[in-house]
Amino acid sequence: MDKNQVLEATDSESDYNLGALSYTNLWEWIDNTTRGLLPRRVKVRSVLATVYHTKQHKKDRLVKKLPASDTRRRNWVKVMALAKSIFEETSWKTHIDFDLILMDDPAAQPQLPTPSRAPGARVRNTATQIQEDGLARVIVAEQAGGGVALGIRDHWACRDAHCENFPLTCWVRRREGQPDQFENHYAVNGHIIAMWAREVSQERSTIQEPSDNVRVAILQDRDRAVANRTQKRKGAGAVDNENLVRLERQLLSA
Incomplete structure (x- = not known):
């Protein structure tokens, strides 16, 4: 268990059409989950996607990490491709479990970075x-x-x-x-x-x-x-x- 891990944020949904699932939908769910914890402030430590079919043993299930920094969504594409291949190969109902690992955020107000510049320097607002x-x-x-x-x-x-x-x-x-x-x-x-x-x-x-x-x-x-x-x-x-x-x-x- 991670120190300060948040356990209250739990949710589940069955019979969801994976064809309608998108990266944007995932982050909307993450936002709604974190907002539901207010006034407690938390931050996202990681998001893990576990892909498996109904008959697959837990130890054989494949896990992919979805970092927030992956703006090109490479890992997301791999997760969806994996889910599709499992369904096509087995015809079993395919599941994706998203584990949202949250941590308490000790900073009540995050500090915004202020770019430094030399005195009198002109700023090019491209x-x-x-x-x-x-x-x-x-x-x-x-x-x-x-x-x-x-x-x-x-x-x-x-x-x-x-x-x-x-x-x-x-x-x-x-x-x-x-x-x-x-x-x-x-x-x-x-x-x-x-x-x-x-x-x-x-x-x-x-x-x-x-x-x-x-x-x-x-x-x-x-x-x-x-x-x-x-x-x-x-x-x-x-x-x-x-x-x-x-x-x-x-x-x-x-």
Whole structure:
């Protein structure tokens, strides 16, 4: 037994369709489990996946570790492939047990890292830097069990090499009957990801569908970025508030 191990967080569910199980679903369950322990603060020590069929002896069952740092989900893919192969080879009902190892978090408020810079040094606020800096703060702030921010980043990771934000996080404004185009990609920085994650925890958004508030923030951020580029080209100019209002109305009426 690990020191300070949390034993109260137990849960089980049978007859779950493994075809509908996803990495995001797993981390949503982890988040709900850790939130259910509040005000006790805990952190995720590890997540273990045990894959086996109904007739398999316990000593023969295979175990895979799913680290939170595995953003490419390599081990998750291996777990699901293993479950599929066991079912195809045996035709027995296949099970996956997830053991969530939690530890008490002695830090009531995690310290956010503050990047150091030389006095008078200029800061280059590139899109990559803003996203990585903001997301780093989100990850540190959610180490007590937070996987929502990582889930958002993974679900909305840009896969279009033609997009200037590739391979970072893009919300795609999809329209029914129309294919995804990089022109409909909107970069999502780390601060908006944090806002989005908070709304997911408040059940005002989901990882798959942001609320109107989050979408407005994304559109405004895009509009500011366009205005800043225009200012640099012209040497003057300001953000057109009328355009921001128009974008909000278009979003809410879409």
